[in-house]
Amino acid sequence: MxxxxxxxxxxxxxxxxxxxxxxxxxxxxxxxxxxxxxxxxxxxxxxxxxxxxAIYPIGMPTLNSILYLVGSTQGGQVNAMCCSSVTPVTYHPMRVAVAVNKNNLTYDFIKVSGVFSLCLLGLGHKQMAHHFGRNSGRNINKFEKYSQKPGKTGSPIIDGCLGYFECEVDHRATMDLDTHTLFVARVVDAFVESNEPPLTYRDYAQDLSKY
Ligand SMILES: Cc1cc2nc3c(=O)[nH]c(=O)nc-3n(C[C@H](O)[C@H](O)[C@H](O)COP(=O)(O)O)c2cc1C
CATH class of the missing domain: 2.20.28.10 (Rubrerythrin, domain 2)
Incomplete structure (x- = not known):
């Protein structure tokens, strides 16, 4: 080009x-x-x-990954979205990479606030993944159905999740990926509530017709 x-x-x-x-x-x-x-x-x-x-229908569920809710906040508002593109990238310091579509409200919030939470979903959270992954905070308040409390960074920690990480964006390492931004962020707080198996994209995709 x-x-x-x-x-x-x-x-x-x-x-x-x-x-x-x-x-x-x-x-x-x-x-x-x-x-x-x-x-x-x-x-x-x-x-x-x-x-x-032919790769598109196979795509993400087959690559598989753990599902999180990415909690974000801006100007007193809170929001969260379901996210499969989350991975640890460095251990000293502990940093994660999260790809967020630029059309999402989550993207707008993280870009301004520079912080977000990662709430770990379990096998019993398929409806929750669907609710936060198929609705935009631009159209509904996703927290009318689910409760949350602010974490150390002010990002929402969603009740009932298996654990959470709170993250601060490392702007130097963050990368533009055209449709998405790959936010690289330092983990500043973490808590594990339960050691139950996490929900994966494949678990979620198997039951799609039920939602
Ligand atoms: C299983 C699943 C995985 C998803 N993974 C991602 C992802 O990795 N990155 C992303 O930007 N959106 C992902 N989404 C889509 C967002 O969750 C969805 O667009 C959401 O409505 C955005 O909400 P918001 O506008 O309130 O931020 C995923 C959705 C589902 C159901």
Whole structure:
């Protein structure tokens, strides 16, 4: 791609099949009102992304990872979203990397506050993953159904989770990934409530039809 050209991708709504052409996935589908997370990127015919279309339906659940709720706060408001793109990256200091879509309210909150919490989900938290992962805080108050209390950084710690980490963004190490920002953050507080097995993306995806 030549320098200065804005890349445009094809985004397909997995609910109704509608396609949009833009740099980032649309905030919602103009045809069925499906949210941004319902869009998948369709590789262009020239295979510029060098990824076959067949990987998309397999994608994330097969790669598998532990699910967290990313709690965020800004100006007295609190929010949380479900997140699979969470991984520890360094141990001294202890830092994590979390990829957040730029369309999410969580992204706006973390960008301004520079802090967030990671609340660990267990096998009994599939409905919770769905609630926080399929609704945006732009449209509803997700804490009408679930309770939370502020942690050390002011980020919400959601009641009933297996444990939590509180994090402060390391702006020097944080990276732009076009549709997402990969926030790298120092862990400043942590607490483990239970050693039950964590909920994975694969556990969640297996039961999708029940939600
Ligand atoms: C199982 C699951 C995993 C998800 N993983 C991510 C993720 O890694 N990064 C991300 O930005 N969004 C992820 N999402 C989507 C967000 O949770 C979703 O877009 C949410 O509505 C954003 O909420 P907000 O606008 O209140 O921040 C995931 C959703 C689900 C159900």
């Amino acid at each position: 030549s320098h200065g050209v804005c890349p445009v991708y094809i985004w397909k709504c997995t609910v109704c099949g509608h396609k949009e052409y833009s740099k980032h996935p649309p905030v919602s589908c103009v045809k069925c009102a499906g949210e941004a997370n319902r869009f998948i990127m369709v590789p262009p015919p020239d295979k510029a992304l060098d990824q076959p279309a």
